[in-house]
Amino acid sequence: MIERQYFHYEELDEFKAGMWRIVRGDERMVNAKNAANLMRDPIIFKYYMGIAANQWGKSAAHNLTVENSNRLAWLGHAGCCIGVGSPEENTRIGWHMLNKQEQDAANTAAQEVLDEWLEKNTTIRQLELC
Numbered sequence: 843m844i845e846r847q848y849f850h851y852e853e854l855d856e857f858k859a860g861m862w863r864i865v866r867g868d869e870r871m872v873n874a875k876n877a878a879n880l881m882r883d884p885i886i887f888k889y890y891m892g893i894a895a896n897q898w899g900k901s902a903a904h905n906l907t908v909e910n911s912n913r914l915a916w917l918g919h920a921g922c923c924i925g926v927g928s929p930e931e932n933t934r935i936g937w938h939m940l941n942k943q944e945q946d947a948a949n950t951a952a953q954e955v956l957d958e959w960l961e962k963n964t965t966i967r968q969l970e971l972c
Contacts, residue, residue: 844964847903855898856905861923861930870935873928877936880925881948887921888951894920895959906959914952921952 851857865873881887894917895902905916922933940948 844907844960846907849900849904853900854904855901856894856920856923857901859898859923860927861919863929865929865932870932873926873932874935874939876926877922877928877933878939880922880928881918881936881940882944884947884951886925887918887948888955890925891917891921891952891955892958893924895955902959903963906956906963913956914949917952917955918948 856862880890895906898920901920905911905920906913918937919930919933922928922936923930928936937945937948
């Protein structure tokens with residue numbers, strides 16, 4: 843069990859990186875297609891989600907310590923923001939461009955990143971308590 847962590851949205855790395863910006867027009871579909879293509883490559887997708895988990899410290903803590911949220915989706919959105927500059931809403935469109943097998947592979951990659959993050963951060967928390 844890891845303790846829930848909170849940060850004001852202006853402190854979050856994802857906010858600063860533009861993950862929640864609104865994009866309309868032609869750029870919206872370009873982002874969606876780029877996100878879909880990234881998610882179709884589980885190795886590269888996992889790499890960018892790992893960057894989010896390990897370099898976006900406050901965002902990772904804020905989002906990955908919420909056990910009843912869709913942490914895999916957050917990792918995917920963050921990975922697409924870092925990897926191809928796609929904001930969250932555009933990435934959701936890209937997700938629906940994937941077939942079931944591609945979605946399953948993307949979810950497996952995200953689960954691996956989440957498991958690694960939880961293992962690392964649970965161990966750090968236990969050491970801090972000693």
